[in-house]
Amino acid sequence: MAKTNPAEFLREVRREVAKVTWPTRKETLVSTAMVFVMVILASVFFLTVDQILGFGIRLILGIGG
Template sequence: MAKTNPAQFMREVRQEASKVTWPTRKETMVSTAMVFVMVIVSAIFFFLVDQILAFGVKLIFGLGG
């Protein structure tokens, strides 16, 4: 692996960073909101599945009231 000096490395990093297409503020906010929505939907789904499975186990084994 070829070694590069720190100055050359920094130049290459700046060059690559300039190629990046950064998201706009609106895109970031929409993406963040969608993540929160999906987290909430997933939490509700897994809660319901857990409740159904718990009910089934109680029904099968006669545990609890």
Template sequence: MAKTTPALFVRQVRQEVAKIAWPTRKEATISTLMVFVMVVVASLFFLVVDQLMAWGVKLIFGLGG
């Protein structure tokens, strides 16, 4: 394996960073909002499933109040 000098490494890193297609501010904002929306949807889903399972356990075993 060929050894890489620090200068060559930095040059290669800069070349790779130049290839990155950075998102626009609008794209980043929309993506962030979509993540928050999906977190809320998933949280509500698991809340409902948890409550249904707790209700089922109480119904079957007669536990809880």
């Protein structure tokens, strides 16, 4: 394995970071909003499924009612 001195390593890191395409503020906000929307939708979905399954199990076992 070739050894690279620290100065050369830092120059290579700077070159690679310069190649990165950073998202704009708008893209970041839209992505963040979409994550929150998907989390809320998934939460509502799993709550609904949990309630339906719980109701079905209570109905089958005859408990709680």
